[in-house]
Amino acid sequence: MATIFLESKDNPKIKHLRGLIEQNTYRKKQGQTVLEGTHLCLAWLHESKKINSIFTTERALEHPDFESILAKYTGAVFVISESLYKDLSTLGTTLACLAIIDLPSSSQALQFDQDTLILENVQDPGNVGTLLRSAAAAGIDQIVCTKGSASLWSPRVLRAGMGAHFSLHTFENIELESILERFEIPVYVTSSHRSASLYSKDLRKACVWILGNEGQGVSDYALAHAEAVTIPQPGGQESLNVAIAGSVCFFEMVRQRV
Incomplete structure (x- = not known):
């Protein structure tokens, strides 16, 4: 040395x-x-x-x-x-x-029949890193980021991910319109306004999760091409932090499968 x-x-x-x-x-x-x-x-x-x-x-x-x-x-x-x-x-x-x-280069093409997390314009590095960490822990190893999301391999996102990146297949700067209709499995978006309870869904098979911008949520396009789910909040808060909401969804999926 x-x-x-x-x-x-x-x-x-x-x-x-x-x-x-x-x-x-x-x-x-x-x-x-x-x-x-x-x-x-x-x-x-x-x-x-x-x-x-x-x-x-x-x-x-x-x-x-x-x-x-x-x-x-x-x-x-x-x-x-x-x-x-x-x-x-x-x-x-x-x-x-x-x-x-x-910077790693993905050796695998995007798979349209596997559990997938799509981050649509999620901008906070801490939220992005936390979501990758939760996704990896829940067994979701395919991550897609649209343009406008925080760079997955920035030092701040890497820090928040705590090493989760190293076991994931990641794709960045993807146009949602170019991939969403190609998925062969259920696609869910989180929304606090017009949706069914997360706990009413059968999550035992592979699915896609779309999580949106911290302030604006998911796009109209995502809402039109996915099933909207909400996380019941008896305490009456308007919404959850996107990283918390995503983690709750991932581990409800895990609970059903285990």
Whole structure:
């Protein structure tokens, strides 16, 4: 393992790292993204995936969690100051570890007879990452995102997903109109206004879930081409957070199947 100390924030490697952290267009152009924190890095390495380079601090290098990473990684480790790391980090409180990886490319075509989660213009990275985590836990491994949704492989979405990405087949920037009528299984949307109870549906067979924008919900097109379901709320709240609503739906599906 080569340990290289970098001091200047204007170093080309630091500029490259910052671009990947902050700019979606730069990530797409470079075909790379950043994993932040030792948990994500270890999960990535556990899948026998390659890390291109790691950035950390002297203090973090001595931590047992970092030693676990170095046991599986043989590339260069770039050591930067604590202040520079805090300036780059989106977390701020975890063990210093930023790893550059290549953006994965899907090796599988979209399957129209499998459990699928479609995110339609879901914009908050935390919500997107949480939904991927819940979907993976519920056994849904095909994820479709329409244009306008948060980038699945942004550092913030990756952080919220806690490694769920690594076992999923993901498709981004998909036009809903180009795929929805091709599904051979029931398609459900969540809606609090005109729909039947989630608990009245038979979810024992494969199905599609469409979850919409945090403020606007799903589109008229989605409502017209899917069955709308609502989650009963005896407490009288107007709606649930989209990540909570999706998780409730996924695990009602699991309950019925188990």
